[in-house]
Amino acid sequence: MLYISGExxxxxxxxxxxxxxxxxxxxxxxxxxxxxxxxxxxxxxxCMKATGIVRRIDDLGRxxxxxxxxxxxxxxxxxPLEIFTDREGEIILKKYSPMVELTAFASQYAEAxxxxxxxxxxxxxxDQVIAxxxxxxxxxxxxxxxxxxxxxxxxxxxxxAGKDDRNFIPIISEEPEGVTAQVIAxxxxxxxxxxxxxxxSREPRIKFGEPEFKLVxxxxxxxxxxxxx
Numbered sequence: 001m002l003y004i005s006g007e008x009x010x011x012x013x014x015x016x017x018x019x020x021x022x023x024x025x026x027x028x029x030x031x032x033x034x035x036x037x038x039x040x041x042x043x044x045x046x047c048m049k050a051t052g053i054v055r056r057i058d059d060l061g062r063x064x065x066x067x068x069x070x071x072x073x074x075x076x077x078x079x080p081l082e083i084f085t086d087r088e089g090e091i092i093l094k095k096y097s098p099m100v101e102l103t104a105f106a107s108q109y110a111e112a113x114x115x116x117x118x119x120x121x122x123x124x125x126x127d128q129v130i131a132x133x134x135x136x137x138x139x140x141x142x143x144x145x146x147x148x149x150x151x152x153x154x155x156x157x158x159x160x161a162g163k164d165d166r167n168f169i170p171i172i173s174e175e176p177e178g179v180t181a182q183v184i185a186x187x188x189x190x191x192x193x194x195x196x197x198x199x200x201s202r203e204p205r206i207k208f209g210e211p212e213f214k215l216v217x218x219x220x221x222x223x224x225x226x227x228x229x
Contacts (some may be wrong), residue, residue, distance in 0.1 A: 046205055065093075074127065074150070098227055099125035099187070099195045105226065106131040113199070113219060115131075120179075120200040122171055123223070126193070129172060134201075136176075140200065143172040145196075149184070154195045158185045158217060160208050171198055178202045183212045185220035189227040 043073050065075060073095065075081075078225050082098040099106065107130075110121040114134030122140055123131040129140045145153075148169035152159060160183045161168040168182065187195040197220045199212055 005069065016084055020072070063076065076154075086204045088103075095127065097125040097127060097194070099123075099130055102223065102226060103130050106223065107133070109219065109223065117215070119198065120202065122198040122200065123187075123195065124153075124171070124198070125195040126147070126150060130195075135202075140172060143174075146170040146173050146175070147198065152184065153186045153196050156186045156193050158213070159183070160213055171200070180204060181208050182204045183208050183216045185216045187220045187224045187227075189224045194227065195223075196220070 049071070051066075053066055053069075055066075057063055063070035069075070075095070082094045082096045084090075084092040084094065106123045108132040110133040113119075113121045118134070120130070121131075121133050122129050124145050126145070128142055128144050130142075132140045143186050146169065147173055152169060158171065159167055161181070165179050171182075171184075172181075179202055181199060181201040181203075184196055184198045186193045187197060197216050199208070199216050201208070
């Protein structure tokens with residue numbers, strides 16, 4: 001059984017707090033630059049393909065996105081979309097993730113947690129993993145989150161489980177084998193569930209308890225407050 005002492009957990013939290021002060025300025029600078037970059041961000045979408053679907057605008061200015069596209073792109077009721085336009089009359093809709101603005105900050109935070117615990121840390125938005133530390137990044141980074149994790153985030157549940165428990169869920173759809181224990185907490189910002197923090201272990205016969213639960217809950221709460229700020 002893994003045990004993280006109170007002293008070690010406090011050091012972990014303190015290191016994350018100190019780290020947040022160091023990169024808070026970088027986070028705000030990134031946020032300011034984001035607005036100017038967004039004007040041209042849609043031009044990077046160079047692999048668009050025609051769907052052959054035409055929709056008319058109704059008398060209220062609404063357009064219905066076909067069910068097949070909503071299912072494929074995981075567009076749920078209430079999913080925020082960014083709207084881009086250009087001089088050629090193109091209108092592009094893009095899924096909006098507020099967590100993208102904190103990608104650099106989330107990466108630094110995940111690294112601090114991984115160094116303090118020696119475990120694998122993943123931070124996600126509602127669509128994909130945006131930060132990984134403590135393990136091979138290629139296995140998780142920018143991979144779509146699993147349907148189970150998407151549901152857990154939406155239901156705002158905190159899960160502590162071992163691989164043989166019924167409530168054990170994969171982080172990504174095709175998760176590598178070997179994960180034996182997990183703690184997952186949703187990130188809440190201004191009342192909306194926008195992502196999750198996951199602490200994972202690959203050590204055999206390991207069980208997470210109260211220290212890991214508090215550590216992940218604190219991390220999720222802190223990231224949510226950063227978004228609000």
